[in-house]
Every structure is written in C-alpha cells, then in structure tokens.
Amino acid sequence: MSEREFHCDNCEGVQPFEAPPCADGHGADCPELVCTGCGAAVLIATFAFRATQLAGRRRRPPAHRRAA
Template structure:
C-alpha cells in the first residue's frame, strides 16, 4: 500500500489517503485512493488522453462575390 496526503472535500482538509487492496493487479501503481478519515474514494488519472480529430479532407471554400 502506498500513502499520500491530499485535500479531501468531505473532511475539508489535508488528510492521509491510502491505496486499498487492488483487485485489478495494479499494485502500488493503482489509480484508486481512499481517505483514511472518511473513506471517500479518489481516482488519480495518470493515463494519456487521445482526442478525436477531424479528417484532413479539404472542403472547397465558396467563391467570393464581387459587386457588379
């Protein structure tokens, strides 16, 4: 188990958080933490985020109109 001090919204202060037993096999690197004061759970997101992008297909722009 790894421990760290974080701010807990429920306890309204800095409290010791610990990693509970991880059934997913993460071990000490488990992203879940539990407050030792009230038991509130926190998820630490340490992964990467892949954003969807628009396709690179060019869309023709409309022709500019000129005054007659």
C-alpha cells in the same frame, strides 16, 4: 498499501489517502485511493504526452478583417 496526502473535500483539509488492495494488479500504483479520515474514494487519472504534440495545436490569433 501506499499512502499519500491530498486535500479531502469531505474532511475539508489535507488527509492521508491510501490505495486499497487492488484486484486489477496495479499494486502501489493503483489509481484508486481512499481517504483514511472519512473513507471517500478518489480516482487519480495520470497520463503522459510529449510536448512536441502540442506544438501543432497552438491557437492562432484571429485574422484581422478589413471593412469594404
């Protein structure tokens, strides 16, 4: 079991979280974590992306309109 510290809303503070035995085969990288203080469960969703993918999605400033 791996152990990490996160803020727990139920305990109102930083608590150690551990990954329970994973039936999906994730091992220590299991996204499901359980607070060792109160038993609250959380799911950590991680993903990776390239910064170049965001370059084409930048917002452009609105076009200025002229009164007729």
